[in-house]
Amino acid sequence: MAQQLAMVxxxxxxxxxxxxxxxxxxxxxxxxxxxxxxxxxxxxxVPIPGLLKSKPKFQPGACMHCExxxxxxxxxxxxxxxxxxxxxxxxxxxxxIGCGNCIPSCPYDARFRNEVTRxxxxxxxxPERRAAGLPPACVDTCPTKARVFGDINDPESAAGIxxxxxxxxxxxxxxxxxxxPNMFYVGDPGHGDWGGEAVVPASMxxxxxxxxxxxxxxxxxxLGVLAMLGRQLLxxxxxxxxxxxxx
Amino acid sequence: xxxRDFFRASGLVAAGAVGGPALLGGLTKAxxxxxxxxxxxxxxxxxxxxxxKCGLIAQVEDGxxxxxxxxxxxxxxxxMLCARGNAGLAQVYDPDRLKHPLLRKxxxxxxxxxRIPWDEAIDMAAQKMEETRKKYTPxxxxxSAGSDLHSQFVGRFAEVYGSFNVTSxxxxxxxxxxxxxxxxxxxxxxxxxxxxxxxxxxGANRFEALVTPDSIDLMTAMRxxxxxxxxxxxxxxxxxxxSDEWYPIKPGTDMAFMLAVxxxxxxxxxxxxxxIEEKTYGIEQLTEHVRxxxxxxxxxxxxxxxxxxxxxxxxxxxxxxxxxxxxxxRTSDYEDSTQIRRAxxxxxxxxxxxxxxxxxxxxxxxxxxxxxYDAPWYDENQEDRIDADKVPMMFEHExxxxxxxxxxxxxxxxxxxxxxxxxxxxxxxxxxxxxxxEMMNKMDFVTVVDIAMSDTAWYADLVLPSQSYLERLDPCSxxxxxxxxxxxxxxxxxxxxxxxxxSCFDIMKDxxxxxxxxxxxxxxxxxxxxxxxxxIPEALEVMDRDGVYYxxxxxxxxxxxxxxxxxxxxxxxxxxxxxQMGLDPLPIYTPPTKVPKNQFRxxxxxxxxxxxxxxxxxxxxHQFIPSNTLWLNPxxxxxxxxxxxxxxxxxxxxxxxxxxAEVTKKIRKDTVFMLSGFNTLSTMQSLxxxxxxxxxxxxxxxxxxxxxxxxxxxxxxxxxxxxx
Ligand code: SF4
Ligand code: SF4
Ligand code: SF4
Numbered sequence: 002m003a004q005q006l007a008m009v010x011x012x013x014x015x016x017x018x019x020x021x022x023x024x025x026x027x028x029x030x031x032x033x034x035x036x037x038x039x040x041x042x043x044x045x046x047v048p049i050p051g052l053l054k055s056k057p058k059f060q061p062g063a064c065m066h067c068e069x070x071x072x073x074x075x076x077x078x079x080x081x082x083x084x085x086x087x088x089x090x091x092x093x094x095x096x097x098i099g100c101g102n103c104i105p106s107c108p109y110d111a112r113f114r115n116e117v118t119r120x121x122x123x124x125x126x127x128p129e130r131r132a133a134g135l136p137p138a139c140v141d142t143c144p145t146k147a148r149v150f151g152d153i154n155d156p157e158s159a160a161g162i163x164x165x166x167x168x169x170x171x172x173x174x175x176x177x178x179x180x181x182p183n184m185f186y187v188g189d190p191g192h193g194d195w196g197g198e199a200v201v202p203a204s205m206x207x208x209x210x211x212x213x214x215x216x217x218x219x220x221x222x223x224l225g226v227l228a229m230l231g232r233q234l235l236x237x238x239x240x241x242x243x244x245x246x247x248x
Numbered sequence: 249x250x251x252r253d254f255f256r257a258s259g260l261v262a263a264g265a266v267g268g269p270a271l272l273g274g275l276t277k278a279x280x281x282x283x284x285x286x287x288x289x290x291x292x293x294x295x296x297x298x299x300x301k302c303g304l305i306a307q308v309e310d311g312x313x314x315x316x317x318x319x320x321x322x323x324x325x326x327x328m329l330c331a332r333g334n335a336g337l338a339q340v341y342d343p344d345r346l347k348h349p350l351l352r353k354x355x356x357x358x359x360x361x362x363r364i365p366w367d368e369a370i371d372m373a374a375q376k377m378e379e380t381r382k383k384y385t386p387x388x389x390x391x392s393a394g395s396d397l398h399s400q401f402v403g404r405f406a407e408v409y410g411s412f413n414v415t416s417x418x419x420x421x422x423x424x425x426x427x428x429x430x431x432x433x434x435x436x437x438x439x440x441x442x443x444x445x446x447x448x449x450x451g452a453n454r455f456e457a458l459v460t461p462d463s464i465d466l467m468t469a470m471r472x473x474x475x476x477x478x479x480x481x482x483x484x485x486x487x488x489x490x491s492d493e494w495y496p497i498k499p500g501t502d503m504a505f506m507l508a509v510x511x512x513x514x515x516x517x518x519x520x521x522x523x524i525e526e527k528t529y530g531i532e533q534l535t536e537h538v539r540x541x542x543x544x545x546x547x548x549x550x551x552x553x554x555x556x557x558x559x560x561x562x563x564x565x566x567x568x569x570x571x572x573x574x575x576x577x578r579t580s581d582y583e584d585s586t587q588i589r590r591a592x593x594x595x596x597x598x599x600x601x602x603x604x605x606x607x608x609x610x611x612x613x614x615x616x617x618x619x620x621y622d623a624p625w626y627d628e629n630q631e632d633r634i635d636a637d638k639v640p641m642m643f644e645h646e647x648x649x650x651x652x653x654x655x656x657x658x659x660x661x662x663x664x665x666x667x668x669x670x671x672x673x674x675x676x677x678x679x680x681x682x683x684x685x686e687m688m689n690k691m692d693f694v695t696v697v698d699i700a701m702s703d704t705a706w707y708a709d710l711v712l713p714s715q716s717y718l719e720r721l722d723p724c725s726x727x728x729x730x731x732x733x734x735x736x737x738x739x740x741x742x743x744x745x746x747x748x749x750x751s752c753f754d755i756m757k758d759x760x761x762x763x764x765x766x767x768x769x770x771x772x773x774x775x776x777x778x779x780x781x782x783x784i785p786e787a788l789e790v791m792d793r794d795g796v797y798y799x800x801x802x803x804x805x806x807x808x809x810x811x812x813x814x815x816x817x818x819x820x821x822x823x824x825x826x827x828q829m830g831l832d833p834l835p836i837y838t839p840p841t842k843v844p845k846n847q848f849r850x851x852x853x854x855x856x857x858x859x860x861x862x863x864x865x866x867x868x869x870h871q872f873i874p875s876n877t878l879w880l881n882p883x884x885x886x887x888x889x890x891x892x893x894x895x896x897x898x899x900x901x902x903x904x905x906x907x908x909a910e911v912t913k914k915i916r917k918d919t920v921f922m923l924s925g926f927n928t929l930s931t932m933q934s935l936x937x938x939x940x941x942x943x944x945x946x947x948x949x950x951x952x953x954x955x956x957x958x959x960x961x962x963x964x965x966x967x968x969x970x971x972x
Contacts, residue, residue: 014467016455017486018856019872023331026868028315033871047484047913050495051556058489132285141317144328144458145467 004152005088006066006126007183008140009163009171012057012191014147015040021061021139021148028127028138032116037124038063038139043192060191061148062174063124063139064111065182066090071199075106081121087152088183089126097121105200108176126150153185163187292319292795294725294737296717297332297339298859299395300460301727303795304329304336306718306742313337313718313743319795324729326464331857335868339716340746344865344934345699346713347747356688356707359931366748370755373668373710374762376693377409380666386410387630390652390664394672397722397739398752401769402670403645405756408768410626412633413664415647417672417860423643424957425579428589429608431641432597432820434813437608438730439574441465444606445473446567448509448560450480450502450592452576455487457854459577461732476567478560480505480552482851483879483921484914493556496916499849499961500582500840501550506573506591507837508546509561511538513598518565523600529814530822530834534594537834549839568599570606578854581961586641586954587835590823594835597819603807612734613801614726615784619776621768630662639956640829648956649678650949653687665692670752671714675703676861676925679947679958680902697752700865701932714752719745721773724780724787736787736797738777831954840962847964848884848920850900852943855923864925864936876940877910879921880967885911888967895970898922898941900963902948905941906970920967 017040025031025038041060048054066083070090073081080096081103083089097120104112104121115122127137135141140150151160164171164185171185176196288307295302295316303322307315316336318329349369354360364372380389390413391406393399399416406414418426426436441447442465454463469475470490479491480502488494497505513519514535524531543554543561550557564571573592579585601607635642635651642648653674656664667688675684681703688694688707696708705711722739729735745751757769771779781787787797811817815824827833843849857869864870878896880888890896892911897904898920905927915921926940948963 011471014471016463016467016490016856018455018458019331020329020334020856023334023868023872024315024329026871027334027337033867048494051553052493053489053491055490055492058486128283129286132283133288134285135317138315138317142329142334144326144330144464 002154003088004086005154005183006151007088007153007160007164007185008063008065009149009153009160009167009185009187010061010190011147011149011163011187012060013055013188014145015057015059015061016145017042017059018144020142020144024138024142025063025124028130029125030117031122035113035116035122037122041191041195045192056189057191060186061139062109062111062184064090064107065109065174065180065184066124066126067183068181069179071106071108071178071180071201072103072112075102075199075201077102091125092121092123094118094120102202108178108180108197108199109174109182109195110197153183286314288314291740291742292791293718293739293742294795295325295329295333295336296396296739297330297336297863298458300325300458301725301737302329302333302460303737304333305795308742311743313340321794322796323461323732323798324727324735324796325460326732328460328464330458331872332859332863332866332869335863335866336718338866338868339699339863340718340743342700342865342867344701344932345747346701346705346711346749348713349748350711352709352711357685357929359706361711366750369710369712370758370762373695373712374759376695376709377666377668377759378763380692381409384663384665385628385630386626387413387634387662388664389413389666389668390415390634390656391668392416392649392672392674393670396671396752397725398720399670400723401753401756402668404621404768405668405760405765407623408621408760408765409763410624410629412630413635413647413652414645415649415652416645417677418643418646419648419650419956420580420674420677420958422577422579422957423646423648423955424585424952425576425589427586427641427643427955427957428579429575429593431814431823431825432590432593433602433608433610435610437575437602437610438728439572440606440609440730441574442469442731443473444469444475444570444572446476446478446564446571447574448478448480448564448572449487449491449574450497450505450576451579451581451588452574453481453485453487453853454574455490456485456856457578458856461729465730465732476563480550482916482919483853485853493560495550495552495556498549498551498840498916499851499919501546503584503588503591503835503837504541504546504549504839505552505557506595507538507541507835508543508557509564509573509595510534510591510598511541512543512558512561513565513595514538516562516565518562518568519598520568520600524598527600527602527819528597529816529818529820529824533822534834541837549837564595564599567606569601569604571599572596572601572607573599575608580952580958582840583950583953583959583962584835584838585952585957585959587832591835594821597821602819603804605804609730609803610806611728612803612806613799614728614734614736615787615799615801616724616726616736616780617783619779623768634660634662634664635956639951639954640831641954642956648951649674650951650958651956653678653683653949656687656690657683665690667691667694668697669694669704669708670697671699673698673702673704673861675707676928676942676944678949679944679960679963680949681942681944682903683949684944697755699749700862701930702861703929703933706928706930706932712755713747713749714755715741715745715749718742719749720751723773724777724791731803733796734799734801736781736784736791736799737795738788738791843918844964847966848880849918849961850898850943850946850963850965851919851921851961852924852947853921858923858925861925861928861936864939865928865933867935870935873923874939875908876923876926876943877908878941878967879915880909880911881915881917881919882911882913884917884967885909888969890967890969897968897970898946898965899968900946900948900965903945905943905945907941909967920965
């Protein structure tokens with residue numbers, strides 16, 4: 002079986018210390034005020050004192066390197082693609098034109114336009130660190146090891162072991178667009194009502210779905226979008242990504 | 249032209265258009281080459297962003313630190329590095345760092361500085377210290393040092409200079425708790441959280457105020473071993489939210505709760521009689537004493553149902569000895585904080601958990617040795633510390649900062665006019681900031697050694713830039729971490745020191761050299777380490793290999809056949825020494841002062857991003873916590889006409905501050921809370937200056953009657969909406 006890199010998270014263990022978020026920012030030079038990963042707090046009323054329901058209160062997350070990544074569908078240049086060997090969803094920076102199409106296409110808000118590089122950015126499982134034999138920064142630093150990373154198809158890997166052990170109770174964040182995330186939560190993940198709907202430019206979806214002949218024609222119209230957004234990039238527009246994707 | 253260059257060209261879009269779908273299709277398959285591993289050099293060290301000293305591996309490239317990673321072999325920190333630990337880079341490369349020696353030009357606190365060369369700075373420091381010693385006797389000089397591996401050299405310097413007046417940060421933090429446990433067990437314990445089955449946590453917030461390995465072990469114990477956690481806290485903290493049970497206890501009533509727990513355990517004979525007989529002293533007196541403290545009584549005081557108190561007592565006893573009242577750490581809360589913590593210690597005594605799995609553990613042998621020296625004698629000197637005899641049981645080597653400050657202000661019993669401060673910031677950590685400013689103004693000459701222009705440095709005469717923990721050579725340090733380890737760590741420079749920074753040791757050595765005290769600093773740090781490790785010669789090599797050395801010392805049963813360092817040579821439920829000194833031998837509950845009408849009790853607390861005043865100017869951490877807010881209960885806010893986000897004024901008898909209100913049900917109606925470390929006076933702390941509110945400006949400076957530990961929860965404040 003091919004690899005499937007994934008994160009298996011025990012949200013019940015997260016103490017919201019934000020070590021993972023700080024580690025990611027340093028490891029990946031994420032600009033001030035921008036974030037590749039997060040901890041979502043469970044929005045709950047302060048409970049009646051006494052016995053508390055022990056459900057996860059803090060939910061670690063990041064790009065989920067989905068099985069059906071809508072961000073790949075939305076990318077006009079192919080800069081975003083799903084790596085067949087590892088199952089990662091990769092952004093090839095050299096090809097990214099910073100059009101921002103992919104940003105609203107992610108139902109989990111995992112993507113942003115990096116203010117410095119002006120290209121799409123998101124969690125990439127720290128490939129440089131992995132090449133050096135180290136785990137992703139967030140996983141490495143986590144005090145309670147709430148985040149576990151690895152190839153879930155490899156029964157020997159830490160993630161694979163946890164994945165198998167909890168096979169029956171694994172959950173995913175639900176979203177209105179189901180992209181089949183490769184981020185698995187052991188049991189209850191905490192509140193899941195933040196998963197949204199993928200907004201993929203119609204032209205891009207059509208292009209991917211059409212017969213090759215029509216694809217050419219639609220492709221051209223898609224390229225109109227591309228040209229427009231490419232210009233936005235070059236003049237450094239700060240336009241909201243929601244607007245970007247409406248074309 | 250490579251594909252990459254091709255698409256970089258500004259014409260890429262047009263080119264794409266020509267290629268059409270075929271080209272796009274081709275691109276979809278394109279692979280970004282697997283990134284190469286960075287050319288990192290990995291170096292071991294230990295974090296210094298708080299006192300925990302977590303083991304780290306610094307990834308260095310071309311002399312620049314790129315990332316700090318946890319050392320997986322470091323058991324005390326369980327292979328983790330928290331947000332602050334990760335933000336170490338932002339401290340080292342902070343543009344606000346002190347870069348060269350600075351001499352004050354204008355008035356104190358005016359911020360006018362002149363850069364001077366090191367030689368001149370050292371000459372001046374030595375000369376001023378000599379002058380102070382001549383004019384006011386050696387005790388006329390005060391030395392303050394924070395928690396740091398070089399701090400011992402400040403202590404050594406003070407001693408050879410002849411001053412008894414040394415204060416640390418501890419009397420603003422934990423000495424009352426240490427006192428209580430020391431006077432009960434003969435030493436200060438380490439809780440074996442990992443193996444505990446039932447933990448009551450009061451006055452501690454272990455999932456936010458990280459203490460290694462306790463914070464981490466607590467989660468493992470809860471989620472993997474089924475340990476139950478009961479939290480008592482007026483705030484719904486993260487610890488509270490992750491607990492099995494939480495009670496918003498009325499602040500200042502913890503002792504009533506503990507005495508009622510003792511009442512139930514004793515009344516229902518839930519303790520192990522043989523253990524109590526063999527190991528403890530004073531069960532009869534305690535039995536008599538706690539008779540009055542029924543769960544019903546405690547319920548009235550604490551606002552926790554009597555049934556819950558009784559049930560918790562029974563559950564604690566059922567899980568004993570693998571159960572505990574978590575000793576906590578920051579015990580600077582009330583004027584009877586030593587007695588409050590004595591009540592904690594006594595319940596643990598009843599649970600019979602001392603020196604046993606899941607209970608309170610004795611310190612283990614680490615193997616490090618002290619490096620002795622003979623300090624000179626000064627005939628002209630004062631007899632004792634300036635804060636001596638003002639509270640009955642102060643810790644000699646820590647002193648009491650608040651008592652010292654009052655004594656200095658009153659010249660009682662003698663004048664102190666010189667102050668040397670290293671890596672501690674009383675202006676940012678001690679309550680009643682105005683008094684600290686007054687104390688500064690009283691001084692003839694103040695020297696501050698730090699990496700940043702703290703508020704304390706801002707009011708000094710001479711400011712000397714020190715090296716950060718990643719730039720200097722440190723002596724070895726022994727660490728304890730319950731079952732995790734008894735280990736030794738050291739720090740070697742990870743990068744060359746930035747700017748003109750120097751280590752505190754080098755500074756002490758240079759000043760001593762100018763004062764005929766050179767013989768006491770006649771060694772290098774390497775030589776010092778050799779002496780420290782003389783009984784564990786393999787340690788230095790092991791530390792080079794693993795970044796840490798573990799002593800294979802015994803964990804449990806250390807006290808088998810050993811006597812306790814107390815008067816009765818047993819665990820003292822009833823404290824004989826206190827009796828002799830006229831202190832309460834058993835803790836007597838006095839209710840906290842009632843919160844006056846239209847006022848609130850101001851409480852403080854930690855957060856995983858904040859180490860006192862030293863991390864609020866950190867550029868990375870600032871992104872997480874850009875400012876502080878005043879937690880205010882919605883009911884209280886409503887009656888005051890305050891909405892979430894409104895600017896409010898908080899005032900006490902000593903000062904006032906303004907900040908934004910955070911209206912939240914996470915706090916009791918009678919209590920307000922804010923984080924420390926904000927609104928610094930120093931403009932050279934660009935992120936924290938003028939940002940939020942300084943808690944020290946508002947906190948009154950009461951202290952614990954037994955140890956002189958600050959009591960930080962005795963201030964009442966008025967909150968009003970500021971009309972913009
Ligand atoms: S989480 Fe969002 S960005 Fe990540 S692969 Fe899925 S759709 Fe794409
Ligand atoms: S480092 Fe771990 S425990 Fe801390 S916030 Fe991240 S996932 Fe949670
Ligand atoms: S707890 Fe955090 S700041 Fe403290 S020493 Fe450990 S990593 Fe550093």
